[in-house]
Amino acid sequence: MTKPLRIGIAGLGTVGASLARLLQTKAGSILHRAGRPIEVVAVSARDRAKDRGFDAGAMEWHDDPVTLAAQADIDGFVELIGGADGPALECVTAALKRGIPVVTANKALLAHHGVDLARLAAANGTEVLYEAAVAGGIPIIKTMRESLSGNDVTRVYGILNGTCNYMLTRMEREGLSFDVCLKDAQDLGYAEADPTFDIGGFDAAHKLAILTSLAFGTEIDSGSIYIEGIERVTSEDIAAAKDLGYTIKLLAVAQLTDTGIEQRVHPALIPAAAAMAQVSGVTNAVAVDTDLLGSIMLAGPGAGGDATASAVLSDIMDLATGVVLPTLGIPVDKLKPYTRARMRAHEGGYYIRLSVHDRVGAIAAIATRMAQNEISLESIVQRRSSGHGDKAIATVILVTHETTESAVRAALLSISEDGHLAGEAQMLRIEQLD
């Protein structure tokens, strides 16, 4: 077992350069744990001249990652370019066609092509490893592929986007506005210049799609996820939630229901005393509910060069053993098709914030419409008002007992038609998490 494992790395950015550095600076301890040396024999990026903080002298350089994947003399191919299609997909495909195992951190690629890649890997007697693709440095993929065998999962959920969690944490702790927090997240390099992908919930959705497949043994279906971002969450919502004993988090949830599997990403109120409510800043967390374990939770860094490279490295160590496991936990031909749960049937409590014309009888009218839709209220509170006389506007916060989204939407429509609303209603799910 002293034959080195020769790998090629395509993509030498935040994660790729961290990985290459680690493999050099920690070669000694890696050898002890892997049982054989790990050698980077070939690399690819766009700019050959850039200094990336490691010694690339002995490494073969490829301008084209596909050529690296297709031709280099390697035992494993590491894709750290990013993107669902284009060069990432092409080079991963090229490696798998040669029967070379692939390690990737690319959630977009897997969310869109995971099943095809798993099939291609199986056909060529190899696998794709992707610990870093979901929740960065947290070993959730290994846990789901290897530690939960024999468990029937009923729900998997988590905080999967560090940028959103960083923003929500600062909005809560410092009472800052969404825009200020977004700008800081961008300045700190957490959010991209175009932050839609993070704050719109799309990044979390890609990660959820992968977890859903592992949890329920179904094909990946990232197109069926209900997605709502954090753009409409205000510091007023966060403050009101706090008073009610809740914290607002962008949650990604996949849940087994009577009609199929529900996949959703949206801001939600979770109890302030829940362990996940303590997950703050760029930290991610994932919880899995199963028949045998009840619930387990993993929390840790969701991004960052070193943390992500650490997860990539753990996959590379697994390659060193030579074992090939099914990419998606079970053989690809045993995956069930994904069956989407009936929409809006989700039962739970809701938080509703209304801007209401501050007139006598308004609250009574709102409460009546709720009752007509068979929504039982836990509380209804007028929080503050502004303006005077005819122009007076009050903020009303409602918390419902368990009901359905369609009932809430129907009630809000009536309330709006009654002419009580002075602005768009805010409506957030309450997730009890147990």
Add this chain to the structure above:
Amino acid sequence: MTKPLRIGIAGLGTVGASLARLLQTKAGSILHRAGRPIEVVAVSARDRAKDRGFDAGAMEWHDDPVTLAAQADIDGFVELIGGADGPALECVTAALKRGIPVVTANKALLAHHGVDLARLAAANGTEVLYEAAVAGGIPIIKTMRESLSGNDVTRVYGILNGTCNYMLTRMEREGLSFDVCLKDAQDLGYAEADPTFDIGGFDAAHKLAILTSLAFGTEIDSGSIYIEGIERVTSEDIAAAKDLGYTIKLLAVAQLTDTGIEQRVHPALIPAAAAMAQVSGVTNAVAVDTDLLGSIMLAGPGAGGDATASAVLSDIMDLATGVVLPTLGIPVDKLKPYTRARMRAHEGGYYIRLSVHDRVGAIAAIATRMAQNEISLESIVQRRSSGHGDKAIATVILVTHETTESAVRAALLSISEDGHLAGEAQMLRIEQLD
């Protein structure tokens, strides 16, 4: 890969019987994940007549687990008897001598004989797997052996005893006394009839010894752990801690210091806002601080038949792949000797509760003694008093800034010699956890 994996199970109690049942009821999904059937071909327990809820018809029965280990036609041996020595040690040794890999949930065995067993396993080309031995259903062993390669660990700590955490949680939430909570824990089957092993901190210490070795690449040394149980924690301490913004937990901590590795198990105050403060009831949690990841935390069920059997099963699934990893993460001859950190050098804040004769100047005298020992106080509060006149006794709670245990002990000695104390002083560490 369709050749079945034949296993023998010695010990069919809470965990063993759960495992045998699971292997029968979930054979289908286990086959998908393991890639080959898992067959229990031989079992051993004391009472052959007992109905254990699974079909033992086709299994070879052994009265003696050593005979099973030494003679049965098996690919893996599962030890679920318990105990550091005696039949557990004998049968595990017998299996390893034949080169048969061992799966065990036995922390006592590993804490006492782990290095010897790892050496015996390596000499015979096999390994010992023990996911269930630490924190039950939480995949902390796999995480430390396989996911943290390349990481340098600086600290590992956790809540490793469900009985203690159950008791402390109830004392906090319901204001109940230690004795009432202990009785309930016994009635519910969490604590043994002789609960010393749990509440004295010894069970947590066994688990910590294993984690320390994996974290720092050192030999297991369970004899060097500083151990303090929860027996002296009162509901008054818990209430005072709560007012100060802390929760009391039995923590197990292994930490790299300048003078070596500190291993300690003791009740500690942790910030109520820390994720680990939310770990309640019989739940366990482990956190690992590393250079690459910052901190990761895993939480879940620390005990129970099914949860523990789930962890045992994940080890058995790993056997099915045929890979042999070093039992303690790195080759046994690469383990460093354990170097114990200098005692009482630990720096941190302390919580101190004193019963003081309620006389004019007492608080000033106490504060002066603290100052003379260069202990800076964060707060000093008189919480309540009882009795009258000469007999009046006050409870005084002190919280110190960072200092050393020896400084606190010296100050308390002076305070006692000054004649202020009406009872034994309580002193608990404050653990900031970040």
